[in-house]
Amino acid sequence: MKFASLIAVTSLAAAPAWAQEAMTAPPRSDGASVQDHVHEDLGPEIVVTAPFVRDLNLLAGTATLSGSDLVREMRPQLGETLTRLPGVSATSFGPGASRPVLRGFQGERVRVLVDGIGSIDVSNTSADHAVTIDPITSDRIEVLHGPAVLLFGSQAIGGAVNVFDRRIPRRVPEDPVHVDALASYATAADEISVASGVDFGVGDGLVLHVDGSWRDSDDLRVGGRIVSPLLRDELLEMAAEEEAEGHVEEAEEAREFANLRGRLPNSATRTWTAGAGLALIRDGGNLGFSFSVYDSRYGVPTRPGAHHAHEEGEEGEEEEAEEGPVTLDLRQYRGDLRAEVETGGGFLDRIRVRLAAADYEHIEFEGAEVGTVFRTQGLEGRIEAVQAERGGWRGVIGGQFFLRDFEAIGAEAFVPPNDTSQIGLFALQEVELGPLEFEGAIRFEHSQVAAPIRGVERSFNALSLAGGASFEVAPRIRIGANVSRSERAPSAEELFSFGPHVATQAFEVGDPTLDKERSLGGELYARATAHGFQLNATLFANRFDDYIFQAATGEEEDGLPVFRYFQSDATYWGVEFGASAPLGYVGRWRLSVDGVADYVEATIRNGGGPVPRIPPLRLLGGVEAESEAFDGRVEVEHVFEQDRVAEFETPSEGFTFVNASVTWRPWGRRNPTSLILAANNIFDVEARRHASFTKDFAPLAGRDIRLSARISF
Numbered sequence: 001m002k003f004a005s006l007i008a009v010t011s012l013a014a015a016p017a018w019a020q021e022a023m024t025a026p027p028r029s030d031g032a033s034v035q036d037h038v039h040e041d042l043g044p045e046i047v048v049t050a051p052f053v054r055d056l057n058l059l060a061g062t063a064t065l066s067g068s069d070l071v072r073e074m075r076p077q078l079g080e081t082l083t084r085l086p087g088v089s090a091t092s093f094g095p096g097a098s099r100p101v102l103r104g105f106q107g108e109r110v111r112v113l114v115d116g117i118g119s120i121d122v123s124n125t126s127a128d129h130a131v132t133i134d135p136i137t138s139d140r141i142e143v144l145h146g147p148a149v150l151l152f153g154s155q156a157i158g159g160a161v162n163v164f165d166r167r168i169p170r171r172v173p174e175d176p177v178h179v180d181a182l183a184s185y186a187t188a189a190d191e192i193s194v195a196s197g198v199d200f201g202v203g204d205g206l207v208l209h210v211d212g213s214w215r216d217s218d219d220l221r222v223g224g225r226i227v228s229p230l231l232r233d234e235l236l237e238m239a240a241e242e243e244a245e246g247h248v249e250e251a252e253e254a255r256e257f258a259n260l261r262g263r264l265p266n267s268a269t270r271t272w273t274a275g276a277g278l279a280l281i282r283d284g285g286n287l288g289f290s291f292s293v294y295d296s297r298y299g300v301p302t303r304p305g306a307h308h309a310h311e312e313g314e315e316g317e318e319e320e321a322e323e324g325p326v327t328l329d330l331r332q333y334r335g336d337l338r339a340e341v342e343t344g345g346g347f348l349d350r351i352r353v354r355l356a357a358a359d360y361e362h363i364e365f366e367g368a369e370v371g372t373v374f375r376t377q378g379l380e381g382r383i384e385a386v387q388a389e390r391g392g393w394r395g396v397i398g399g400q401f402f403l404r405d406f407e408a409i410g411a412e413a414f415v416p417p418n419d420t421s422q423i424g425l426f427a428l429q430e431v432e433l434g435p436l437e438f439e440g441a442i443r444f445e446h447s448q449v450a451a452p453i454r455g456v457e458r459s460f461n462a463l464s465l466a467g468g469a470s471f472e473v474a475p476r477i478r479i480g481a482n483v484s485r486s487e488r489a490p491s492a493e494e495l496f497s498f499g500p501h502v503a504t505q506a507f508e509v510g511d512p513t514l515d516k517e518r519s520l521g522g523e524l525y526a527r528a529t530a531h532g533f534q535l536n537a538t539l540f541a542n543r544f545d546d547y548i549f550q551a552a553t554g555e556e557e558d559g560l561p562v563f564r565y566f567q568s569d570a571t572y573w574g575v576e577f578g579a580s581a582p583l584g585y586v587g588r589w590r591l592s593v594d595g596v597a598d599y600v601e602a603t604i605r606n607g608g609g610p611v612p613r614i615p616p617l618r619l620l621g622g623v624e625a626e627s628e629a630f631d632g633r634v635e636v637e638h639v640f641e642q643d644r645v646a647e648f649e650t651p652s653e654g655f656t657f658v659n660a661s662v663t664w665r666p667w668g669r670r671n672p673t674s675l676i677l678a679a680n681n682i683f684d685v686e687a688r689r690h691a692s693f694t695k696d697f698a699p700l701a702g703r704d705i706r707l708s709a710r711i712s713f
Contacts, residue, residue: 063088063578066140068631071182071708072661072676074135076191076215076269078112078161081135084637085143086536086578087159087598089615092692092700095189095220096269096298096328097130099123101691102143103540103574104600104614105158108491108548113152113162114336118402120358120378121332125406125415125493127693128504129374132294132332132360133163134273136182136195136213140164145538146482146523147441147466151426153400154445154462154488157519157542166197167277168288168338169207173199180672181711188680188704189267191217209277209290216270219263219299223702224686226260227304230650231696235304257304264698266299266325277336285341285350292334300326300364301698303505324367326502334358349388355381364412366502372410379403395429406492414499414508418451418492435472437480441465447489451496456512460489468523476530482523490514494548494565500558504693507557508550509564517567518545532582532592541573549604551612552648561648568608574600589625596620601644612649613691616642631663642690650696655687672712680704 063085065073075081079090079098089101102110112119112131121132135141142162149156166180181196197211225232239254272295279288302325339353357379364371384398400423407417424445431438443464450457464487470480497510521542528535547570555562580594597619602611622635641654661678665671681687684703688695 062145063143064140068663068674068676070141071710072678078131078133078135082141082143084620086596087576088143089689089691091127092689093127093694094267094301094698095217097128099131100161101615102159104572104602106691108155109158111152111156111160113160115164116162116354117356117380120356120380121360122374122376126501126504128300130296130330134213134271136193137165137211137273138163139166147439147468148428150441150443150464150466151428154443154464154486157486157488167209167211167275167290167292168336169199169209169277169279172205172207172281173201176201179713184706184708186704186706188701189217189220205281207279207281212274214272218268219265220267221263221702222699223681223684226264226697227258228688228696232258264301267301269298271296287339290336294332297327297329300328301694302326303697327365328362329365330362332358332360347387348385350386352384352386371502372408372412374408376404376406392432395427397427400424412500412502414501415493415497416451416453418449418496420449420492422447437470440467449492449495454496458495460516462487462489462516477528479526484521486519488517490548500560505560506563507560509562511565514548514567515546517548519543535579538576544570549611551646554648569605570603570611571605572600572602588627592624594622610644610646612646615691616640628668629665634660652688652690652695655685658682672710674710676708678706
């Protein structure tokens with residue numbers, strides 16, 4: 001499949017369509033987030049701007065990051081940007097690659113979207129592969145749970161992360177030219193980031209958008225030692241063995257790694273993006289296109305001592321076999337289309353079309369040598385028929401397709417060339433009967449996954465159902481429950497992987513006989529927002545049949561530990577809690593407190609033990625003081641020790657972050673222009689995310705002072 005043909009298909013499919021405004025409710029004119037709006041009038045409604053049905057009240061656990069909150073939390077990768085939201089952790093493979101972890105789920109069970117369409121990269125293939133979405137270009141990021149995630153695909157068992165940008169304009173700017181710009185500097189990695197977007201009102205409803213971003217960072221400075229205590233003991237033992245065998249240099253190197261502090265070797269990044277979009281916006285609909293480029297080069301931290309194998313040379317002497325540091329050089333070209341047309345009345349209110357095509361390639365370098373090349377070309381599209389609301393009844397019916405050609409070339413091409421195709425049909429319905437609301441969703445999906453070089457082709461039919469009900473026990477206080485029965489087809493990586501992967505320091509082995517994964521899930525939640533107080537508490541559980549997971553076997557192949565995909569029954573359960581409350585006023589300062597708590601426990605049944613890489617209990621609390629021109633915030637986050645681990649998995653020690661920030665808005669709250677000074681990990685503690693493959697040798701950033709400037713005019 002050639003990229004040019006993908007763009008041609010995208011253009012032809014959307015040519016007849018017109019559209020009104022955006023698929024989502026428009027952002028506030030002052031750029032403030034949902035949280036900002038809460039502080040202004042102390043009594044807003046909760047509005048969830050999922051792009052297919054507006055104001056879905058039953059989306060329990062939904063969280064939004066935008067405005068000054070998004071600027072303050074901005075990090076080079078999407079996963080790290082979202083980690084302070086309830087129920088969210090990250091894979092934290094290094095500064096260059098970090099994917100969101102939702103309720104303990106990662107990889108194939110979390111959909112990462114751009115305005116409702118997948119990122120079309122290979123971030124699901126391995127944790128060291130970056131998500132091709134730069135948060136610095138985003139306008140708003142939403143984390144979604146509940147029945148409506150079936151709109152996005154059967155893979156979204158853990159939830160979906162939906163990122164909105166402005167590359168396809170959503171409205172005609174009030175002024176002929178509108179400029180948004182962001183610049184920041186962070187001390188932990190000497191990180192410099194700049195981004196800018198410009199909207200031009202061309203006339204007669206035409207809007208042109210142009211944007212670009214650039215980020216450069218050095219090796220990350222961490223708190224404490226680079227390696228964990230357990231790995232340090234291994235390295236010191238290795239040093240003693242090497243010294244006993246007469247390998248003095250190798251012994252000194254192992255001891256040096258064991259005691260290494262300061263900068264995380266090979267963790268520098270460099271990323272740039274560029275995009276342009278054009279939209280025709282009329283009263284009865286709109287049609288828009290965009291084209292973008294994402295380019296990044298980043299280092300992959302390597303496990304110390306991983307390549308200290310000794311081979312015999314031609315004369316019988318031992319030679320050290322050691323590879324250079326691994327870096328990834330990636331680029332994605334992407335074309336997007338969004339269209340919408342109002343039908344003029346009747347059963348349907350409007351029809352929406354969303355398409356994207358992408359050509360992606362990354363090269364894994366081992367030192368200066370080319371190791372493995374990953375390429376994928378993909379096309380994804382969806383059409384939704386949105387029903388007109390009648391008597392409290394509303395909904396959407398639609399279809400979706402996805403095509404992907406994937407190949408990996410090189411000595412460590414651990415996944416063979418493969419093709420994936422999916423086609424799905426879905427419906428979501430919601431009805432309001434006074435204080436009672438009901439929601440139901442259904443999705444049927446047919447998938448085909450083929451690896452011609454292996455002579456294997458698998459096809460799957462997956463049917464997923466979800467439903468929910470909620471009751472308003474008092475004004476703006478609602479309790480509810482959701483249930484779901486989901487099926488997920490195994491991915492090509494889970495089916496066909498077989499080979500060494502130096503970036504993850506693993507020999508990965510799939511299973512071509514894997515069956516569909518089935519789950520039965522439920523949520524109980526309570527949500528309240530009144531008089532400035534907000535509460536969102538959720539208790540969730542999932543029971544899996546034929547759960548697919550990757551775990552270490554204790555074996556070695558090519559000098560690497562073997563990680564194999566298995567299938568067994570499993571259970572997940574957990575809690576999420578988020579709340580904020582006003583304390584009152586001190587002069588012109590409005591004081592408030594907020595807190596977040598989340599916990600997940602996951603077990604492989606029938607004696608399988610804990611599921612690997614599950615985040616531990618986390619508590620976060622903050623105090624804010626706000627005025628017209630200034631905001632101040634201090635927060636404490638404590639992540640507990642995780643000693644409930646799978647076989648061959650190491651435990652993680654707990655840590656406590658203390659963070660603070662000050663925001664200055666020189667033209668007041670109604671103008672998004674602001675200057676933010678934030679201090680993260682003030683006490684420079686050593687911290688490791690348990691969900692990370694590389695936690696034992698790639699800790700989180702140490703003390704990090706970040707200065708960000710946001711300008712809009």
